[in-house]
Amino acid sequence: MSALAARPGPATMPAGRPTEFAFSADDHRRIADFVYGEAGILMPPGKAQLVYGRLAPRVRACRLTSFADYIAHIDRDAEERQRAIDALTTNHTSFFREAHHFDHFLEHAWPALDGRLADRGRVRIWSAACSSGEEPYTLLMAMCGTQRGVGQRLARSDFRLLATDLSTEILAAAAAGRYAPDTAKTVPEPLRRTWMRDVDHQVEVDPLLRELCAFRKLNLLEDWPMRGTFDAIFCRNVMIYFDEPTKERLQTRLADRLAPGGFLYIGHSERLSPSVAPRFTCVGRTTFQKVAA
Ligand SMILES: C[S@@+](CC[C@H](N)C(=O)[O-])C[C@H]1O[C@@H](n2cnc3c(N)ncnc32)[C@H](O)[C@@H]1O
Incomplete structure (x- = not known):
């Protein structure tokens, strides 16, 4: 039977308030x-x-x-x-949300990954449940700083930033990279000046950063089409909506998809399930490194 198939039930208003539409x-x-x-x-x-x-x-x-x-x-x-x-779906997000994750990434993950790119190696990062794109764009701004040359170098190297979400509407907004001016208030001014411009009463993310992000629809519960492992995964503020078995299954799959030594960043109120935690070392606030094995 479909999850939506009609079942008998009283036509009561759950909130007990008059509403425009009948809602039992x-x-x-x-x-x-x-x-x-x-x-x-x-x-x-x-x-x-x-x-x-x-x-x-x-x-x-x-x-x-x-x-x-x-x-x-x-x-x-x-x-x-x-x-x-x-x-x-709840799409709340912001630029530089939980900024300590980007500080950690820059200090502890990026130097080795940047060196690998310089040696013509491969780097893969995943922003899972990216919402309207502020998270992956923040990461790119953090990596590039105020130097467009870094972005241009990333575009020429074997670097991929995959950004996925379940909601098609929000992914279209993410790919467009246009935001209300207030949204950009959390972006440090030098980065804002380098990577954003005002267009039609909105701020627009620079095309170079937009091209560096591959936005794709992906349901975290379903099969994942990607091949290979990631060097860092940001999966923040989505597991709070899931029950324990779903969280545990998802975290197991994320751990499988991380390269040994890779980093996993989760939301401020999220925790690793007891069965998954031994696969990681906690290296910061809601920041985990996959145990090399
Ligand atoms: C609150 S936002 C988090 C955005 C960003 N990661 C952050 O921390 O700011 C949660 C996102 O998870 C997405 N989401 C919810 N369930 C999902 C699922 N099963 N698969 C993929 N994305 C999902 C929603 O569409 C929403 O954009």
């Missing part, structure tokens, strides 16, 4: 089953208002009058299913 506790449960099945994201009953707030615009856009009808609609319509996922 059973509707919430079916949406929660759907987003858990598709993305591993937990939406317990306490998130009913959030679910309503995020999907009501979609119910309206589809010219429907109830969540029950919307659920039936996304069961049939793959494009609307993706729009529902886009609406339900």
Whole structure:
């Protein structure tokens, strides 16, 4: 049976408040089953208002009058299913978020990787769950500093920065690299001057940095098409939405995909599962190095 198949249930309002569209506790449960099945994201009953707030615009856009009808609609319509996922994911991010990770990367990971590139070696970095791109662009700005020549050298070398997310809408924004001016306030001024320009009341990331980022759609729960290992993986502030078994499975797969000695950066409120922790040495705040083996 599809996760969206209708199940009997009382047509009560979970929040007990009048709403534009009928939204019962059973509707919430079916949406929660759907987003858990598709993305591993937990939406317990306490998130009913959030679910309503995020999907009501979609119910309206589809010219429907109830969540029950919307659920039936996304069961049939793959494009609307993706729009529902886009609406339900939390994409909050910022430039230089948890800046200690970029400091660590620059001091402890980048010198050896940069040396390897100079020797015509290969370097692979993955920003997993990159949202609207601030995370991979921050990393590139940190690596290049104010020197465009470093970016040009990266473009000529065997360097790849893969940036992935589940949400197609957010990936389009990431690839466009245009942000509200306030968004750039956390970028140090010399970097902002070097790598961003004002366009149509927005700030735009320099094309050189945009070309250095490969944005791809990837569901962390599904098969990963990439081959080879990564030298560093940033997988930050996505595992908080997952349950323990999902986190453990994901962390195991991330560990498998890291080269020995490679670095894993996770979000400030995230932890390694007990079965995965022995594969790493903790080398900083939410910063782990894969034990060379
Ligand atoms: C809060 S943002 C984190 C962005 C960035 N890593 C940071 O720390 O600022 C979480 C991102 O995870 C993505 N996401 C959620 N579930 C996912 C899944 N199963 N596979 C891939 N990405 C997922 C969401 O679309 C969202 O953009």
